[in-house]
Amino acid sequence: xxxxxxxxxxxxxxxxxxxxxxxxxxxxxxxxxxxxxxxxxxxxxxxxxxxxxxxxxxxxxxxxxxxxxxxxxxxxxxxxxxxxxxxxxxxxxxxxxxxxxxxxxxxxxxxxxxxxxxxxxxxxxxxxxxxxxxxxxxxxxxxxxxxxxxxxxxxxxxxxxxxxxxxxxxxxxxxxxxxxxxxxxxxxxxxxxxxxxxxxxxxxxxxxxxxxxxxxxxxxxxxxxxxxxxxxxxxxxxxxxxxxxxxxxxxxxxxxxxxxxxxxxxxxxxxxxxxxxxxxxxxxxxxxxxxxxxxxxxxxxxxxxxxxxxxxxxxxxxxxxxxxxxxxxxxxxxxxxxxx
Numbered sequence: 001x002x003x004x005x006x007x008x009x010x011x012x013x014x015x016x017x018x019x020x021x022x023x024x025x026x027x028x029x030x031x032x033x034x035x036x037x038x039x040x041x042x043x044x045x046x047x048x049x050x051x052x053x054x055x056x057x058x059x060x061x062x063x064x065x066x067x068x069x070x071x072x073x074x075x076x077x078x079x080x081x082x083x084x085x086x087x088x089x090x091x092x093x094x095x096x097x098x099x100x101x102x103x104x105x106x107x108x109x110x111x112x113x114x115x116x117x118x119x120x121x122x123x124x125x126x127x128x129x130x131x132x133x134x135x136x137x138x139x140x141x142x143x144x145x146x147x148x149x150x151x152x153x154x155x156x157x158x159x160x161x162x163x164x165x166x167x168x169x170x171x172x173x174x175x176x177x178x179x180x181x182x183x184x185x186x187x188x189x190x191x192x193x194x195x196x197x198x199x200x201x202x203x204x205x206x207x208x209x210x211x212x213x214x215x216x217x218x219x220x221x222x223x224x225x226x227x228x229x230x231x232x233x234x235x236x237x238x239x240x241x242x243x244x245x246x247x248x249x250x251x252x253x254x255x256x257x258x259x260x261x262x263x264x265x266x267x268x269x270x271x272x273x274x275x276x277x278x279x280x281x282x283x284x285x286x287x288x289x290x291x292x293x294x295x296x297x298x299x300x301x302x303x304x305x306x307x308x309x310x311x312x313x314x315x316x317x318x319x320x321x322x323x324x325x326x327x328x329x330x331x332x333x334x335x336x337x338x339x340x
Contacts, residue, residue: 019216026220029195033233034130034225037095041125045099049076052102056080056109065147067121068139071128075118075144078105079152084112086180086308087154089144091165092117093186093290094131097124103293104160104304111305114152118144120165130229133164133191134171134236141172145179156180158308161187162290163260167194170238170268173245181311183304184238185252186290188260189267191236192218197260207261239271248278250307254287254295280307 053060058080065073076098088108090101098117105115121128121140130136141159148157159182161169166184173182188194195218196210203209210218225231242249249272253265262283269281282303287295 022214022216023220026217026222027224029198029217030221030225030228030233033221034132034229034231036123036131038123039095039097041097041099041119045097045102048099048102049078052106052109053078056106058109063116063147065143067128067136067143069128069136071121071126073118073121073126073128073140073143074124075116077114077116077151078109079114080109080112082112083114085154086112086156086158086312087114087116087148087152088308089116089118089141089148089157089159091141091159091161091169092120092123093163093165095123099124101160101162101165107293107301107304108160113158113308114148114154116144116148120168130231131164132231132236133233134168135231135233137168138172138175141168142176145176156308156312158182158311160304161185163187167191167236167238170249171236171241173247173249174241179247180313181248181250181308183250183252183307184265185292186254186257186260187238187251187265187268189237189239189264189271191233192222193264193267194260195221197264239268242268242279243271243275245276246278247276248307248311249276249280250303251279251281252292252300252303253281253283254289254291255283255285256287256291257289259289278311 049060056078058078061077063075063077067073090104092098092100098119101117105117108115119126120131120137122131145157148154157178158180159169161167161184163186166187169182170184170187193207196207199210199214199217200206200208222233225233251265251269253262255262265281269279272279284292284296284299293300
Protein backbone atom coordinates (compact mmCIF):
# COMPACT_ATOMS: atom_id res chain seq x y z
CA UNK A 1 0.00 0.00 0.00
CA UNK A 2 2.85 2.32 0.87
CA UNK A 3 4.50 1.54 -2.45
CA UNK A 4 1.28 2.43 -4.25
CA UNK A 5 1.08 5.78 -2.46
CA UNK A 6 4.67 6.56 -3.37
CA UNK A 7 4.03 5.62 -7.00
CA UNK A 8 0.96 7.83 -7.14
CA UNK A 9 2.88 10.71 -5.57
CA UNK A 10 5.68 10.42 -8.09
CA UNK A 11 3.17 10.18 -10.91
CA UNK A 12 1.42 13.33 -9.70
CA UNK A 13 4.74 15.17 -9.39
CA UNK A 14 5.85 14.16 -12.88
CA UNK A 15 2.45 15.15 -14.31
CA UNK A 16 2.62 18.53 -12.55
CA UNK A 17 6.12 19.20 -13.88
CA UNK A 18 5.05 18.11 -17.35
CA UNK A 19 2.04 20.42 -17.33
CA UNK A 20 4.19 23.30 -16.07
CA UNK A 21 6.72 22.74 -18.86
CA UNK A 22 3.90 22.58 -21.41
CA UNK A 23 2.39 25.79 -20.05
CA UNK A 24 5.71 27.65 -20.33
CA UNK A 25 6.33 26.29 -23.82
CA UNK A 26 2.77 27.21 -24.82
CA UNK A 27 3.27 30.80 -23.69
CA UNK A 28 6.53 31.09 -25.63
CA UNK A 29 4.92 29.53 -28.72
CA UNK A 30 1.93 31.90 -28.51
CA UNK A 31 4.21 34.93 -28.27
CA UNK A 32 6.17 33.77 -31.32
CA UNK A 33 2.99 33.14 -33.31
CA UNK A 34 1.45 36.51 -32.42
CA UNK A 35 4.71 38.39 -33.09
CA UNK A 36 6.11 36.86 -36.31
CA UNK A 37 9.19 38.23 -38.02
CA UNK A 38 8.33 41.41 -39.91
CA UNK A 39 9.63 41.42 -43.49
CA UNK A 40 9.82 45.02 -44.67
CA UNK A 41 9.50 46.00 -48.31
CA UNK A 42 12.79 46.57 -50.12
CA UNK A 43 13.75 48.88 -52.96
CA UNK A 44 13.83 45.82 -55.20
CA UNK A 45 10.23 44.99 -54.23
CA UNK A 46 9.14 48.52 -55.15
CA UNK A 47 10.98 48.34 -58.47
CA UNK A 48 9.46 44.96 -59.28
CA UNK A 49 5.96 46.30 -58.59
CA UNK A 50 6.60 49.35 -60.77
CA UNK A 51 7.93 47.14 -63.58
CA UNK A 52 4.81 44.97 -63.51
CA UNK A 53 2.61 48.07 -63.55
CA UNK A 54 4.49 49.41 -66.57
CA UNK A 55 4.37 46.10 -68.42
CA UNK A 56 0.62 45.75 -67.87
CA UNK A 57 -0.18 49.45 -68.43
CA UNK A 58 -1.61 49.68 -64.94
CA UNK A 59 -1.84 52.60 -62.55
CA UNK A 60 0.08 51.72 -59.35
CA UNK A 61 -0.89 53.47 -56.11
CA UNK A 62 0.36 53.26 -52.56
CA UNK A 63 -2.81 53.23 -50.45
CA UNK A 64 -3.61 52.98 -46.77
CA UNK A 65 -6.60 52.62 -44.49
CA UNK A 66 -7.13 52.74 -40.75
CA UNK A 67 -8.21 49.57 -38.97
CA UNK A 68 -10.83 49.55 -36.23
CA UNK A 69 -8.11 49.55 -33.56
CA UNK A 70 -6.29 52.49 -35.16
CA UNK A 71 -3.58 50.46 -36.92
CA UNK A 72 -2.52 51.87 -40.30
CA UNK A 73 -2.74 49.22 -43.00
CA UNK A 74 -0.90 49.69 -46.30
CA UNK A 75 -1.22 48.16 -49.75
CA UNK A 76 -0.44 48.43 -53.44
CA UNK A 77 -3.39 48.99 -55.73
CA UNK A 78 -2.93 48.16 -59.44
CA UNK A 79 -5.58 49.27 -61.92
CA UNK A 80 -5.07 48.26 -65.57
CA UNK A 81 -6.29 50.34 -68.50
CA UNK A 82 -8.44 49.02 -69.92
CA UNK A 83 -9.64 46.63 -67.23
CA UNK A 84 -12.34 43.99 -67.15
CA UNK A 85 -14.34 45.72 -64.39
CA UNK A 86 -13.48 43.19 -61.65
CA UNK A 87 -11.01 43.36 -58.74
CA UNK A 88 -9.08 40.79 -56.72
CA UNK A 89 -7.60 41.10 -53.22
CA UNK A 90 -4.37 39.11 -52.74
CA UNK A 91 -3.35 38.00 -49.24
CA UNK A 92 0.18 36.83 -48.40
CA UNK A 93 1.50 34.30 -45.90
CA UNK A 94 3.02 34.74 -42.44
CA UNK A 95 6.42 36.46 -42.07
CA UNK A 96 6.07 37.76 -45.63
CA UNK A 97 4.64 40.88 -47.26
CA UNK A 98 2.64 42.04 -50.27
CA UNK A 99 5.59 41.50 -52.63
CA UNK A 100 5.10 37.76 -52.17
CA UNK A 101 1.88 38.05 -54.20
CA UNK A 102 3.34 39.89 -57.21
CA UNK A 103 3.38 36.70 -59.28
CA UNK A 104 -0.39 36.13 -59.03
CA UNK A 105 -0.91 39.90 -59.39
CA UNK A 106 0.92 39.93 -62.71
CA UNK A 107 -1.19 37.00 -63.95
CA UNK A 108 -4.44 38.69 -62.95
CA UNK A 109 -3.42 42.05 -64.45
CA UNK A 110 -2.79 40.28 -67.74
CA UNK A 111 -6.46 39.28 -67.71
CA UNK A 112 -7.65 42.80 -66.93
CA UNK A 113 -8.31 42.50 -63.19
CA UNK A 114 -7.58 45.32 -60.80
CA UNK A 115 -5.56 43.92 -57.90
CA UNK A 116 -5.10 45.03 -54.31
CA UNK A 117 -2.09 43.68 -52.39
CA UNK A 118 -2.29 44.57 -48.68
CA UNK A 119 0.36 43.96 -46.08
CA UNK A 120 -1.35 42.07 -43.27
CA UNK A 121 -1.36 43.75 -39.87
CA UNK A 122 1.99 43.40 -38.06
CA UNK A 123 3.53 42.37 -41.40
CA UNK A 124 5.37 44.27 -44.11
CA UNK A 125 4.72 48.01 -43.86
CA UNK A 126 1.36 47.77 -42.09
CA UNK A 127 0.89 48.76 -38.47
CA UNK A 128 -0.46 46.66 -35.65
CA UNK A 129 1.32 44.79 -32.90
CA UNK A 130 -0.18 41.33 -33.34
CA UNK A 131 -0.74 38.85 -36.14
CA UNK A 132 -3.99 37.12 -35.11
CA UNK A 133 -4.57 34.68 -38.01
CA UNK A 134 -8.01 36.03 -38.79
CA UNK A 135 -9.32 37.25 -35.43
CA UNK A 136 -8.61 40.91 -36.24
CA UNK A 137 -7.75 40.45 -39.92
CA UNK A 138 -11.39 39.69 -40.82
CA UNK A 139 -12.22 43.28 -39.91
CA UNK A 140 -9.20 44.52 -41.86
CA UNK A 141 -10.32 42.60 -44.93
CA UNK A 142 -13.82 44.06 -44.67
CA UNK A 143 -12.28 47.54 -44.71
CA UNK A 144 -10.18 46.76 -47.77
CA UNK A 145 -13.29 45.36 -49.44
CA UNK A 146 -15.17 48.57 -48.63
CA UNK A 147 -12.25 50.64 -49.97
CA UNK A 148 -12.49 48.86 -53.33
CA UNK A 149 -16.24 49.38 -53.48
CA UNK A 150 -15.87 53.09 -52.72
CA UNK A 151 -12.83 53.82 -54.89
CA UNK A 152 -13.32 51.55 -57.89
CA UNK A 153 -16.89 50.17 -57.74
CA UNK A 154 -15.95 46.90 -59.48
CA UNK A 155 -18.66 44.54 -60.69
CA UNK A 156 -17.08 41.62 -58.82
CA UNK A 157 -14.58 41.48 -55.97
CA UNK A 158 -12.72 38.18 -55.70
CA UNK A 159 -9.80 37.16 -53.48
CA UNK A 160 -6.79 34.87 -53.44
CA UNK A 161 -4.91 33.91 -50.27
CA UNK A 162 -1.81 31.85 -49.60
CA UNK A 163 -1.04 29.96 -46.37
CA UNK A 164 -1.85 32.33 -43.48
CA UNK A 165 -3.51 34.65 -45.99
CA UNK A 166 -5.63 31.75 -47.23
CA UNK A 167 -6.73 30.88 -43.71
CA UNK A 168 -7.52 34.53 -42.95
CA UNK A 169 -9.53 34.79 -46.14
CA UNK A 170 -11.57 31.66 -45.46
CA UNK A 171 -12.15 32.58 -41.81
CA UNK A 172 -13.36 36.04 -42.87
CA UNK A 173 -16.20 34.50 -44.90
CA UNK A 174 -18.19 34.36 -41.66
CA UNK A 175 -18.29 38.16 -41.65
CA UNK A 176 -17.22 39.70 -44.97
CA UNK A 177 -20.15 39.79 -47.39
CA UNK A 178 -20.14 40.07 -51.12
CA UNK A 179 -17.19 38.17 -52.59
CA UNK A 180 -18.10 36.72 -55.96
CA UNK A 181 -15.57 33.91 -55.46
CA UNK A 182 -12.34 33.18 -53.61
CA UNK A 183 -9.33 30.88 -53.99
CA UNK A 184 -7.23 29.65 -51.06
CA UNK A 185 -3.93 27.82 -51.39
CA UNK A 186 -2.29 25.82 -48.59
CA UNK A 187 -4.72 26.87 -45.86
CA UNK A 188 -4.87 25.24 -42.48
CA UNK A 189 -8.16 23.65 -41.36
CA UNK A 190 -8.05 25.33 -37.94
CA UNK A 191 -5.48 27.14 -35.83
CA UNK A 192 -5.47 24.20 -33.43
CA UNK A 193 -4.72 21.78 -36.25
CA UNK A 194 -1.81 23.79 -37.63
CA UNK A 195 -0.48 24.08 -34.06
CA UNK A 196 -0.42 20.29 -33.85
CA UNK A 197 1.45 20.23 -37.15
CA UNK A 198 4.04 22.73 -35.93
CA UNK A 199 4.70 20.72 -32.76
CA UNK A 200 5.13 17.62 -34.87
CA UNK A 201 7.74 19.43 -36.96
CA UNK A 202 9.86 19.97 -33.86
CA UNK A 203 10.04 16.25 -33.18
CA UNK A 204 9.48 14.81 -36.66
CA UNK A 205 6.34 12.97 -35.57
CA UNK A 206 3.61 14.69 -37.60
CA UNK A 207 0.55 16.08 -35.80
CA UNK A 208 0.03 12.98 -33.62
CA UNK A 209 2.23 14.24 -30.77
CA UNK A 210 0.36 17.54 -30.67
CA UNK A 211 -2.97 15.72 -30.61
CA UNK A 212 -1.87 13.62 -27.65
CA UNK A 213 1.10 14.08 -25.33
CA UNK A 214 1.74 17.76 -26.14
CA UNK A 215 -1.87 18.85 -26.37
CA UNK A 216 -1.55 20.79 -23.08
CA UNK A 217 1.10 22.94 -24.79
CA UNK A 218 -1.34 23.93 -27.55
CA UNK A 219 -4.21 24.56 -25.16
CA UNK A 220 -2.08 26.64 -22.80
CA UNK A 221 -0.89 28.77 -25.73
CA UNK A 222 -4.45 29.38 -26.90
CA UNK A 223 -5.56 30.21 -23.35
CA UNK A 224 -2.63 32.60 -22.89
CA UNK A 225 -3.39 34.49 -26.11
CA UNK A 226 -6.99 34.90 -25.02
CA UNK A 227 -6.06 35.96 -21.46
CA UNK A 228 -3.12 38.21 -22.31
CA UNK A 229 -4.28 39.83 -25.55
CA UNK A 230 -8.00 39.09 -25.85
CA UNK A 231 -7.32 37.10 -29.04
CA UNK A 232 -9.29 33.86 -29.27
CA UNK A 233 -7.22 31.78 -31.67
CA UNK A 234 -9.60 28.85 -31.16
CA UNK A 235 -12.14 30.76 -33.26
CA UNK A 236 -9.85 30.70 -36.31
CA UNK A 237 -11.45 27.77 -38.07
CA UNK A 238 -11.59 27.92 -41.89
CA UNK A 239 -13.40 24.57 -42.04
CA UNK A 240 -16.39 25.90 -40.13
CA UNK A 241 -16.35 29.25 -41.95
CA UNK A 242 -16.41 27.70 -45.44
CA UNK A 243 -19.16 25.27 -44.46
CA UNK A 244 -21.31 28.13 -43.16
CA UNK A 245 -20.70 30.37 -46.18
CA UNK A 246 -22.35 30.52 -49.60
CA UNK A 247 -19.29 32.04 -51.30
CA UNK A 248 -17.77 29.80 -53.99
CA UNK A 249 -14.39 28.55 -52.76
CA UNK A 250 -11.56 27.03 -54.79
CA UNK A 251 -9.17 25.16 -52.50
CA UNK A 252 -5.66 24.49 -53.80
CA UNK A 253 -3.18 22.32 -51.94
CA UNK A 254 -0.06 20.68 -53.32
CA UNK A 255 0.37 17.05 -52.37
CA UNK A 256 4.09 17.74 -51.78
CA UNK A 257 3.34 20.39 -49.12
CA UNK A 258 5.42 19.54 -46.05
CA UNK A 259 4.64 22.82 -44.28
CA UNK A 260 0.87 22.54 -43.94
CA UNK A 261 -0.11 19.00 -44.99
CA UNK A 262 -2.80 18.70 -47.69
CA UNK A 263 -5.20 16.91 -45.33
CA UNK A 264 -6.01 20.39 -44.00
CA UNK A 265 -7.68 21.47 -47.25
CA UNK A 266 -9.21 18.02 -47.59
CA UNK A 267 -10.88 18.55 -44.21
CA UNK A 268 -12.19 21.95 -45.28
CA UNK A 269 -13.57 20.36 -48.43
CA UNK A 270 -15.17 17.46 -46.54
CA UNK A 271 -16.72 19.77 -43.92
CA UNK A 272 -18.48 21.78 -46.63
CA UNK A 273 -20.30 18.79 -48.11
CA UNK A 274 -24.03 19.26 -47.94
CA UNK A 275 -23.63 22.83 -46.69
CA UNK A 276 -21.70 25.03 -49.12
CA UNK A 277 -22.62 23.62 -52.55
CA UNK A 278 -19.84 25.35 -54.50
CA UNK A 279 -16.47 24.26 -53.13
CA UNK A 280 -13.79 22.70 -55.31
CA UNK A 281 -10.43 21.13 -54.37
CA UNK A 282 -7.41 20.91 -56.67
CA UNK A 283 -4.36 18.99 -55.42
CA UNK A 284 -1.43 19.32 -57.86
CA UNK A 285 0.80 16.31 -57.15
CA UNK A 286 4.22 17.97 -57.42
CA UNK A 287 3.47 21.31 -55.73
CA UNK A 288 4.94 22.17 -52.36
CA UNK A 289 3.73 24.82 -49.94
CA UNK A 290 2.02 27.57 -51.98
CA UNK A 291 3.81 26.12 -54.99
CA UNK A 292 0.96 25.39 -57.43
CA UNK A 293 1.76 28.36 -59.64
CA UNK A 294 5.40 27.32 -59.91
CA UNK A 295 4.69 23.61 -60.39
CA UNK A 296 1.83 23.95 -62.91
CA UNK A 297 1.67 27.59 -64.08
CA UNK A 298 -0.68 27.05 -67.02
CA UNK A 299 -3.13 24.92 -65.03
CA UNK A 300 -2.96 27.34 -62.08
CA UNK A 301 -3.88 30.22 -64.37
CA UNK A 302 -6.64 28.26 -66.06
CA UNK A 303 -8.21 27.27 -62.76
CA UNK A 304 -8.00 30.66 -61.05
CA UNK A 305 -9.24 32.68 -64.02
CA UNK A 306 -11.87 30.08 -64.87
CA UNK A 307 -13.13 30.04 -61.27
CA UNK A 308 -13.55 33.79 -61.17
CA UNK A 309 -15.07 34.04 -64.64
CA UNK A 310 -17.64 31.37 -63.83
CA UNK A 311 -18.81 33.19 -60.69
CA UNK A 312 -19.58 36.71 -61.85
CA UNK A 313 -23.09 36.93 -60.41
CA UNK A 314 -22.74 39.28 -57.42
CA UNK A 315 -23.73 42.91 -57.82
CA UNK A 316 -22.71 45.98 -55.86
CA UNK A 317 -26.18 46.10 -54.33
CA UNK A 318 -25.66 42.65 -52.79
CA UNK A 319 -22.30 43.68 -51.35
CA UNK A 320 -23.27 46.33 -48.83
CA UNK A 321 -20.69 46.51 -46.02
CA UNK A 322 -21.50 44.45 -42.93
CA UNK A 323 -19.19 46.16 -40.48
CA UNK A 324 -21.66 45.80 -37.62
CA UNK A 325 -21.25 42.03 -37.73
CA UNK A 326 -17.49 42.12 -37.27
CA UNK A 327 -15.74 41.46 -34.00
CA UNK A 328 -14.34 44.59 -32.37
CA UNK A 329 -10.79 45.54 -33.26
CA UNK A 330 -9.37 45.14 -29.85
CA UNK A 331 -5.83 44.12 -27.65
CA UNK A 332 -24.20 33.87 -56.64
CA UNK A 333 -24.18 30.55 -55.79
CA UNK A 334 -23.89 27.71 -58.30
CA UNK A 335 -24.66 24.08 -57.63
CA UNK A 336 -21.59 22.08 -58.63
CA UNK A 337 -18.99 20.33 -56.49
CA UNK A 338 -15.82 18.75 -57.77
CA UNK A 339 -12.48 17.47 -56.61
CA UNK A 340 -9.49 16.88 -58.82
